[in-house]
Amino acid sequence: MHIALDAMGGDYAPGPIVAGAVQAISQDGDLRVTLVGDEAQIQPLLDQFGRSDRLGVFHCSQAIGMEESPTVGLRRKPDNSISRCWQLLAQARVDGIVSAGNTGAMVAGGLMSRRFLAGVERPGIATIMPTMRGPCLILDVGANIYPKATHLYQYGVMGLIYARHILKKENPSIGLINVGSEDGKGPELHRITADLFNKFPIKGSYKGNVEGRDIHRGSVDVVICDGFVGNVILKVCEGITEFILKVVAREISESLTVERDKGINTLTNLAQKYHYSEFGGAPLLGIDGICIVCHGSSDDRAIRNALAVAARHARAGLNQLITKELESQQQHLSLASI
Amino acid sequence: MHIALDAMGGDYAPGPIVAGAVQAISQDGDLRVTLVGDEAQIQPLLDQFGRSDRLGVFHCSQAIGMEESPTVGLRRKPDNSISRCWQLLAQARVDGIVSAGNTGAMVAGGLMSRRFLAGVERPGIATIMPTMRGPCLILDVGANIYPKATHLYQYGVMGLIYARHILKKENPSIGLINVGSEDGKGPELHRITADLFNKFPIKGSYKGNVEGRDIHRGSVDVVICDGFVGNVILKVCEGITEFILKVVAREISESLTVERDKGINTLTNLAQKYHYSEFGGAPLLGIDGICIVCHGSSDDRAIRNALAVAARHARAGLNQLITKELESQQQHLSLASI
Numbered sequence: 001m002h003i004a005l006d007a008m009g010g011d012y013a014p015g016p017i018v019a020g021a022v023q024a025i026s027q028d029g030d031l032r033v034t035l036v037g038d039e040a041q042i043q044p045l046l047d048q049f050g051r052s053d054r055l056g057v058f059h060c061s062q063a064i065g066m067e068e069s070p071t072v073g074l075r076r077k078p079d080n081s082i083s084r085c086w087q088l089l090a091q092a093r094v095d096g097i098v099s100a101g102n103t104g105a106m107v108a109g110g111l112m113s114r115r116f117l118a119g120v121e122r123p124g125i126a127t128i129m130p131t132m133r134g135p136c137l138i139l140d141v142g143a144n145i146y147p148k149a150t151h152l153y154q155y156g157v158m159g160l161i162y163a164r165h166i167l168k169k170e171n172p173s174i175g176l177i178n179v180g181s182e183d184g185k186g187p188e189l190h191r192i193t194a195d196l197f198n199k200f201p202i203k204g205s206y207k208g209n210v211e212g213r214d215i216h217r218g219s220v221d222v223v224i225c226d227g228f229v230g231n232v233i234l235k236v237c238e239g240i241t242e243f244i245l246k247v248v249a250r251e252i253s254e255s256l257t258v259e260r261d262k263g264i265n266t267l268t269n270l271a272q273k274y275h276y277s278e279f280g281g282a283p284l285l286g287i288d289g290i291c292i293v294c295h296g297s298s299d300d301r302a303i304r305n306a307l308a309v310a311a312r313h314a315r316a317g318l319n320q321l322i323t324k325e326l327e328s329q330q331q332h333l334s335l336a337s338i
Numbered sequence: 339m340h341i342a343l344d345a346m347g348g349d350y351a352p353g354p355i356v357a358g359a360v361q362a363i364s365q366d367g368d369l370r371v372t373l374v375g376d377e378a379q380i381q382p383l384l385d386q387f388g389r390s391d392r393l394g395v396f397h398c399s400q401a402i403g404m405e406e407s408p409t410v411g412l413r414r415k416p417d418n419s420i421s422r423c424w425q426l427l428a429q430a431r432v433d434g435i436v437s438a439g440n441t442g443a444m445v446a447g448g449l450m451s452r453r454f455l456a457g458v459e460r461p462g463i464a465t466i467m468p469t470m471r472g473p474c475l476i477l478d479v480g481a482n483i484y485p486k487a488t489h490l491y492q493y494g495v496m497g498l499i500y501a502r503h504i505l506k507k508e509n510p511s512i513g514l515i516n517v518g519s520e521d522g523k524g525p526e527l528h529r530i531t532a533d534l535f536n537k538f539p540i541k542g543s544y545k546g547n548v549e550g551r552d553i554h555r556g557s558v559d560v561v562i563c564d565g566f567v568g569n570v571i572l573k574v575c576e577g578i579t580e581f582i583l584k585v586v587a588r589e590i591s592e593s594l595t596v597e598r599d600k601g602i603n604t605l606t607n608l609a610q611k612y613h614y615s616e617f618g619g620a621p622l623l624g625i626d627g628i629c630i631v632c633h634g635s636s637d638d639r640a641i642r643n644a645l646a647v648a649a650r651h652a653r654a655g656l657n658q659l660i661t662k663e664l665e666s667q668q669q670h671l672s673l674a675s676i
Contacts, residue, residue, distance in 0.1 A: 067520055069520075069522075104518070130581075131581065132581055132584070142517055145517065145524065145525060146525070177570055179480055179483065179565070179566055179569040179570070180442070181405075182405055182407070184407070186483065186566065187483060187484070187566065211569075211570075211573045212569070212570040212571065212572065212573025212574035212575075212576070212577060213573040213574065213576045213577035213580075214573075214577065215574060215577055215578075216574075216577035216578045216580065216581035217577055217580070217581070225570075227517070228517055228524065228525065228567070229566070229567055229570055231517045231549075231550070232515055232517070232549075232550040232563075232567055232570070232571060233550065233570060233571075233574050234550065235549045235550030235551040235552075236550035236551065236553060236554075236571050236574055236575065237550075237574065237578055238550070238551045239550060239551035239552065239553055239554035239555055240553075240554045240575055240578055240579065241578065241582060242551075242554065242555070243468075243469065243470055243554035243555070244579060244582045244583070244612075245582070245586075246470070247608065248583075248586055248605070248608060251604050251605075251607075251608055252590070252601060252604055252605075255600055255601070255603075255604040256594075256597050256600060256601060256604075257597070258596060258597060259594050259595070259596060259597040259601075262593055262594060263590060263593070263594060263597070263601055265593075266589050266590055266593040266594075267586065267589075267590075269589075270585065270586060270589055
């Protein structure tokens with residue numbers, strides 16, 4: 001298992017990135033990580049955090065800034081760490097790549113690499129949300145802001161495989177985010193997508209439209225949406241979680257006396273438990289190879305978890321399972337068209 | 339101050355609707371309410387909750403179901419309570435209307451009435467969210483899922499007036515929901531809308547793109563989005579608030595002993611404080627007249643608060659202030675084009 005890690009990506013890179021890589025390989029004896037970035041910055045960090053024969057460095061001289069235009073960055077900086085990660089994947093020198101860098105540049109790099117799984121027209125970023133009934137996968141959360149219905153359908157298939165084999169849900173269900181649960185609601189794109197879900201082999205898993213409030217109620221296991229809506233959902237959830245936990249902490253702190261510390265500790269642990277860094281980044285599904293996109297402000301724990309998730313996806317044969325499912329659907333379609 | 343209240347609208351109508359009206363007029367000596375709906379159902383409720391010469395009934399024989407198609411409902415049921423409310427407003431027999439019924443039918447009824455304020459091309463539903471820095475107005479949350487840039491710009495102007503005169507913010511700021519904060523991000527619609535904000539007189543209030551997490555951080559006072567995204571945001575917030583408060587209650591309940599009841603009471607009060615029924619419904623801005631759309635599961639408290647909000651908006655001259663602002667912008671534009 002060999003993962004290329006963008007050492008220059010993230011608000012605090014390369015420090016916590018290198019630290020996270022060191023932690024990950026110490027936890028997983030079969031994991032190799034290649035740190036992609038400026039050797040002059042990485043080597044002193046390896047001196048600090050520890051070296052290993054399973055931890056290599058691939059030097060590159062440039063990095064795309066977190067706020068930089070992805071297309072401009074990729075064009076003007078040919079030796080940037082994100083493009084180098086994608087090249088290592090394209091050359092099959094690694095099994096997967098992980099980056100906490102500029103998400104737009106990661107996605108654009110993936111689109112330019114054209115290393116999509118057979119049957120996938122556009123990759124999508126998936127993320128896991130905790131709900132009343134266990135984890136829910138939501139995709140796309142930002143790779144594809146103008147999806148076609150076939151893209152959304154493919155997100156459904158990929159999400160289903162993910163929910164079954166990674167989240168270990170026996171009969172996962174899929175819902176399409178809309179402004180109402182009734183059929184025929186919302187934009188034209190949603191009606192065409194619903195037709196696809198209802199016609200194709202996974203129709204048994206498709207539960208129709210779901211509304212925003214259904215996500216955290218755990219009404220379905222996989223939530224499909226366009227990348228604009230998904231990105232807004234993801235960030236709204238981050239903001240409101242912060243807000244509610246702060247308000248709760250203030251009120252609990254004011255109302256309790258003898259058990260105040262216990263109450264605050266409980267809230268701190270909860271905030272930690274639901275912090276994005278626990279979830280190990282978001283997979284860019286549909287890429288031939290494992291690709292994990294991490295939050296820009298990832299710390300060492302987030303990077304360690306993302307590397308562990310990348311290794312887990314590769315070992316579970318996630319992409320082979322997706323390809324197999326999409327192929328069987330193609331056969332169904334060919335038979336249907338005879 | 340005379341408000342028409344859709345007595346048949348809402349999951350539990352007409353009981354809590356009538357009860358809320360009785361409470362509202364007892365709190366506001368200058369408020370008159372006309373209950374629009376089935377007299378046979380309303381009269382016994384008035385016997386139960388109390389009569390007043392400021393509480394009338396306008397009988398109609400039909401009601402549009404909560405899950406019914408708005409267009410089908412409005413067409414097939416000419417004597418429905420929502421259409422009757424809009425007619426009372428069109429005939430200037432009331433100053434405003436309030437409904438917890440089918441939101442789509444309320445909006446469609448408003449579009450069909452064509453009673454828009456001068457300078458407004460499409461009304462939008464606005465809702466108030468609590469944030470780290472006080473209330474934030476977000477619009478549109480469901481009236482207009484395919485807005486033009488001029489619609490979004492007008493939402494900005496209306497939101498600004500609302501924030502200044504109703505939320506009492508001295509120099510309110512506006513942000514446009516997008517997938518990143520940098521200029522030029524996201525869909526074409528957002529770039530055109532940003533151009534309008536930057537060119538027009540309210541440019542000083544426009545802070546550019548905001549992301550989902552900015553809403554609850556209180557980064558701006560008014561958040562502009564299309565009705566699809568806004569509706570999803572609203573419902574995601576409802577779902578995740580429920581979820582977090584339940585998880586917190588479980589953990590607090592498990593970790594505390596002597597102060598367990600105190601802790602749970604604090605959380606119950608918080609849930610109450612941030613419950614939608616406290617916020618008194620969402621105004622449909624841009625209508626010539628006051629129009630408040632309430633949550634489908636409104637209880638008497640929610641209806642009472644919505645009637646109070648309707649009266650407050652009318653007394654503040656909200657619509658006159660909006661019209662004046664839009665007119666002054668027209669003048670600016672005319673001068674600019676000389």
